[in-house]
Amino acid sequence: MxxxxxxxxxxxxxxxxxxxxxxxxxxxxxxxxxxxxxxxxxxxxxxxxxxxxxxxxxxxxxxxxxxxxxxxxxxxxxxxxxxxxxxxxxxxxxxxxxxxxxxxxxxxxxxxxxxxxxxxxxxxxxxxxxxxxxxxxxxxxxxxxxxxxxxxxxxxxxxxxxxxxxxxxxxxxxxxxxxxxxxxxxxxxxxxxxxxxxxxxxxxxxxxxxxxxxxxxxxxxxxxxxxxxxxxxxxxxxxxxxxxxxxxxxxxxxxxxxxxxxxxxxxxxxxxLNEPNKMGNPSYVKPYKYFGIWWAMHIGKYTFWEGDKQGATTAHAKEYIDFTAKEGLHHLLIEGWNKGWTQQWYENHMHMFSFTQCADNFDIEKVVEYGKEKGVELIGYHETGSNLINYMKQIDAGFALYKKLGIHTVKIGHVGSKLNMKEWHHGQFGVNYFRYVLQKAAEYDLAVFYHEPIKDTGERRTYPNMLAREAARGQEYNAWSEGNPPSHVVILPFTRMLSGPMEYTPGVLDVEIKQGYPGKRIHGTTAQQLAMYVTFYSPIQMLADLPENYAVPGYQFLKDVPTDWETTKVLNGEIGQYISTARKDRNSEDWYMGSITNEKARDLDIPLTFLDSKSTYEAQIYADAEGTDETHNPSAVAISKKTVKASDVLKLHLGGAGGTAIRFKKL
Incomplete structure (x- = not known):
């Protein structure tokens, strides 16, 4: 009416x-x-x-x-x-x-x-x-x-x-x-x-x-x-x-x-403002969480290239597959599996990667077969080095290999200041290239997530095999640079993430990076890393840390939190200061909430009006422990449970650069 x-x-x-x-x-x-x-x-x-x-x-x-x-x-x-x-x-x-x-x-x-x-x-x-x-x-x-x-x-x-x-x-x-x-x-x-x-x-x-x-x-x-x-x-x-x-x-x-x-x-x-879905609902397009042989290479434990500390080996792959299967996840990314990686791989050169030939000490067919036995699927990886002349010659062969092996997702990187050392990533040349690759991937039943990409303008509505992309300063900068300041992670949801899902690669629970480069660390708390799985939206979320660093109680939240949502509500927030987001799981009656803050400690009152008014929930709360902030015992997570209803107001304390993650389990 x-x-x-x-x-x-x-x-x-x-x-x-x-x-x-x-x-x-x-x-x-x-x-x-x-x-x-x-x-x-x-x-x-x-x-x-x-x-x-x-x-x-x-x-x-x-x-x-x-x-x-x-x-x-x-x-x-x-x-x-x-x-x-x-x-x-x-x-x-x-x-x-x-x-x-x-x-x-x-x-x-x-x-x-x-x-x-x-x-x-x-x-x-x-x-x-x-x-x-x-x-x-x-x-x-x-x-x-x-x-x-x-x-x-x-x-x-x-x-x-x-x-x-x-x-x-x-x-x-x-x-x-x-x-x-x-x-x-x-x-x-x-x-x-x-x-x-x-x-x-x-x-x-x-x-x-x-x-x-x-x-x-x-x-x-x-x-x-x-x-x-x-x-x-x-x-x-x-x-x-x-x-x-x-x-x-x-x-x-x-x-x-x-x-x-x-x-x-x-x-x-x-x-x-994008065209309706042209693909239907392909069976191979699914949201999920995944592990990866990735962070170990960024913190210097392993190398991307062949040698004594090579990360992508058959032996390491089997270890990671065992861990992935034990933890009940089903996807694993392995970077550096192919020929062409050198110590200068990230520099501006026309690098000559192969997209079908395995690196020494790595057998992709054996690794894939081992993964199938354990219920773990590999995520393909193509680092182009922005040498698209080389990539376009091999793209069909590379995608065909993945289709033959039963791989259904590919991460495609474009490290380099310009494509072919000539054209901007975000000019018309790049726009057409990235769209072409996405459509080409669909021919081989592949979903895609891009790094060093063209920015997102909503094409995931038309092509739902476009899962996510980077297009911002992500977690890896904490491994080898001065790092991302606490304000960075409470700016991203109001800026970059307005364009679409971001592959930030959260979930590094060892925020002091004890096994990494001296003096490098994450400028935030472990509880904040947990909360990012709700405040940062992506249909694919990496659990980026080393396997051994997940033997902590707070890890349970990462096992529970889904990646596909029925609805989303931003409960509060100011750009560069703090944000609290609630999301309802698409496949259950549970809600999840994440709150994160900048360097300033913060007390927040959260009305739970987003919950079903006729139901009762168990709030499983993962918060900064008392006295915890970026520089004081940042890995300490206080875990508690509380029965709540939609009429309640939850009081949260976030330490400086901290956060709180909550699962509301319907009783």
Missing amino acids: IKKLILPVLLLSISIGNAQGKKTKSYELASPGGQNKIKFELVNNAPKYGVSHGKTEVIAPSDMGFLLKNNENFSSNFEITNVKNSTFDETWEQVWGEKKNIRNHYNQLVVQLQQKDKNKRKLEIQFRAYDDGIAFRYVYPKQETKDSIFIMDEKTTFNLKEDGKAWWIPAYKENRYEYLYQNSSINAIDTVHTPLTIESKNGLKLSFHEANLIDYASTTLVNTTGTQLKTDLVPWADGVKVRVKDTFTSSWRTIQIAEKSGDLIDSYLILN
Whole structure:
């Protein structure tokens, strides 16, 4: 009934805009609940848009359009040839995810433009207004004359009405996305990757990103003047931003808008802007937890390459398989199993890895067979070293080997500053490469998780074999660098993770890394590592530590916590300070909660209203022990149990850089 009342009002407001359009060329689109509005207008024949939330102007009139080759201006001298509006409302189901059922409800305005010069180029701009944000994209339809299109610049700007605090990482740097977040005013930011998160002075929380990125260049944002941000498409090596033939469709430019920080995480706008599932529900696509011969190599116990300390040996593999089977898990990653690894494997060279030939002392067929006997499946690993010329020659053979062996997941790494030492990972070349590999993997019944990847723009909705990716500074930096400061892990959920699942590789319970490089450690507590399995979403979660370090009571939480969820609720949180997240298991009636904090110790009151009001639960609590923080007995975990109901309020104490993990078992 409510929908029937709202819909005519919405269409009336648009029709008034249409009537006014003949005179002012101005149109307004409101979201279904009216929270967010987009205004489109032609000003001196140039397209402009603005955005408001309630009575607050978020984006003042901002530029749109392109610069094409030969300095052809494709951003002015337009007239409107048609305007269409529509509404859409559906609920769709994720194959796997942080929430099973997602509502996709928006109002759309499509403006068709044509330039008034001799070429009469046409451009369509599609706007969508959601209650959790807005989106728009450009469609260059087939024209009367065919030609190759070279986009030299996209002129899209975001003219923020107010300044604010921005959390950002720089673009065009050697380590891709793997940087610590900086926090500054808008006018002090560099050219930055998205998602870019801003806390505006008016209190609104904003995230700028893109969705459904196909055959186009990634967006970065550059501060041009004051509080204005401009799109800076990642170029090809020759400076061209995008090259296509006849037509193109840009990714959606997105702004998620929230009044509370946690509402940014509870938004599914990015997923909703992608195409529906094209794969169905493949049997080989499954969420899971896994162990790996991985951390031992990062802390220096083993090496990636062949030699006396080689990690990937048949003997080590069998030991890890035995441990994996004993602990009731079913997947194991082994890095370094193939030929081509050297001590310089991570440096910028055109490394020549083989994707079918085993390293000395490793027999993949024997290891796979041993795993099958124990109920453990190997996860394939392809480190390309960003030498895609070499990888593309072997990709079919490499994937075919995995299919023959019954391997159904492959981790693909791209260490190197540029692909083929030439092209950015996030330019059009990289966008097309990563999409091609994902589709190629599906031909061989393989699910994929990428490291050193293109950023996530929601393609997991369309291709659910796209499990997760890195695209940020992960756990391994704690093994051999100055490490990730406590604030890093409470920035990631509000920034990088807004784009999609992250392979952070948590679960290092020996946070002081006693067997590692001298002076290196994790800047947080063991309880915080446990809580990350709830606050950091990924359908595949690594238990990254050495097997011997799991002989501790807190490990039980990692055995219990699932990786596939019915629903997710962010209970509280402030960017860079703390976050508490609750998730309901998709396959049981249990709930799980994680709370983590920065270097500041924190007391939190957690209302348990997310629990079923008619049920009673046993809260199995894994908390920082009394007096525990980053530097004081950080591995100490206090384990307790308590009977709770939805009407209760749970009081938590988090030590500095600490956390609490809870399983709510329905009684």
